[in-house]
Amino acid sequence: MPNSKSVTRITVPLGERTYPILIGDDLLKETGRLAKEHGIPRSCVVITDTNVAPLYLPAVIKSLQRHGFEASSIVIPAGEVQKSLRRAEKIYTQLLRRRAGRRTAIIALGGGVVGDLAGFIAATYQRGLPFVQVPTTLLSQVDSSVGGKVGINHPLGKNMIGAFHQPLFVLADISTLQTLPEREIVCGLGEVVKYGVILDAAFFSRLQGGIQAALRHDTKTLRRFVAECCTMKSFVVSRDEREDGLRSILNFGHTIGHALEKAGGYRSLKHGEAVLWGMLAETMISRRVGLIDREQEFRIYDLIRSVPLPEVPRSSSAQLLRTMRNDKKSTDAQIRFILPRSIGTVTLPTVVEEKLISRVLRDLSWSY
Numbered sequence: 001m002p003n004s005k006s007v008t009r010i011t012v013p014l015g016e017r018t019y020p021i022l023i024g025d026d027l028l029k030e031t032g033r034l035a036k037e038h039g040i041p042r043s044c045v046v047i048t049d050t051n052v053a054p055l056y057l058p059a060v061i062k063s064l065q066r067h068g069f070e071a072s073s074i075v076i077p078a079g080e081v082q083k084s085l086r087r088a089e090k091i092y093t094q095l096l097r098r099r100a101g102r103r104t105a106i107i108a109l110g111g112g113v114v115g116d117l118a119g120f121i122a123a124t125y126q127r128g129l130p131f132v133q134v135p136t137t138l139l140s141q142v143d144s145s146v147g148g149k150v151g152i153n154h155p156l157g158k159n160m161i162g163a164f165h166q167p168l169f170v171l172a173d174i175s176t177l178q179t180l181p182e183r184e185i186v187c188g189l190g191e192v193v194k195y196g197v198i199l200d201a202a203f204f205s206r207l208q209g210g211i212q213a214a215l216r217h218d219t220k221t222l223r224r225f226v227a228e229c230c231t232m233k234s235f236v237v238s239r240d241e242r243e244d245g246l247r248s249i250l251n252f253g254h255t256i257g258h259a260l261e262k263a264g265g266y267r268s269l270k271h272g273e274a275v276l277w278g279m280l281a282e283t284m285i286s287r288r289v290g291l292i293d294r295e296q297e298f299r300i301y302d303l304i305r306s307v308p309l310p311e312v313p314r315s316s317s318a319q320l321l322r323t324m325r326n327d328k329k330s331t332d333a334q335i336r337f338i339l340p341r342s343i344g345t346v347t348l349p350t351v352v353e354e355k356l357i358s359r360v361l362r363d364l365s366w367s368y
């Protein structure tokens, strides 16, 4: 058993839905013990993907069985396209065939795709099952496994079908990040940079060196990023669980990011890469509407450009704007952004004229 001091525990205080995020090294073998401590039902189904299963599924199943759980698994293909109603239906069928009832827990083992999809299954199957998040990507450890947003994509927009369904606990084993390809570390860094810009100027200032260390898979740095980002996410979610106000700041970079991701068919840019580019463009918009000053704009620009990123494929301005109008913040078809005022503070959703958005996209050579 790891020394309890070597496990960082962050609480997400949500009344009767309060839960801990446990962060440490080599923690997967503790899944069974922790599941028992948190009152997880004896029967549980681990949902994971084809990349993660050979690496980490045996350790999780073994630990669960050692602690008396009846554990089975469902392995889905990897990739964003799996966050679909079609995949969800297949999983419902598998659960029904296994006679899974309401006393079955769902354990998500994988990145944000598995976490969002498995969480959606847990929120909807037989009106809700207990749910545990075991995130294995940097992005899912710093962001998506915390806060209870679960869901799937619709052909007309990302994350358009979903629910709020909090996990009973989150188990973030930092050692699993050692097998992540560099490109996936970059994706996680997108959300890490986001936290610096929206909430914490001091954290942002420390990021330059940290980013290079994270790209080298430096465990100490990765662990610090996970703990600091989870603390910030817990702060936000505990004040606004259902995104009536403050929580919308977590969408900085996502209005343009989601549009770029969709324009590339969810294949050319990964979510975190699209968010990094989205933050760069949205900071330019902030400068042009007179909110952020030039020096702060350059600091954000320089930090984002220090991360290796694939180019943005060009697409039509009309198509990108159409996707942005469908964004969840844009209830009246006006496009809204979270805009940085300075590093560490942002606006709530703010309407920006389409002409200005198009100009920025064209200046970046992302649209025609």
Ligand code: NAD
Pocket: 049, 050, 051, 052, 055, 078, 079, 080, 083, 110, 111, 112, 113, 114, 116, 136, 137, 138, 139, 140, 143, 144, 145, 146, 147, 148, 149, 150, 159, 176, 177, 178, 179, 180, 181, 184, 187, 188, 271, 272
């Ligand atoms: P992902 O789940 O697709 O994982 C990235 C890739 O890494 C996949 O190929 C996966 O199989 C592989 N992988 C996972 N863990 C691994 C490991 N330890 N070693 C080697 N390979 C591993 O992508 P992601 O970046 O983790 O998550 C992106 C998703 O998260 C998007 O769908 C996004 O919308 C969602 N998201 C949700 C929230 C939320 O609050 N719910 C927040 C941010 C992002």
Ligand code: GLY
Pocket: 143, 144, 146, 147, 149, 247, 250, 251
């Ligand atoms: N990642 C956005 C949110 O959790 O609200």
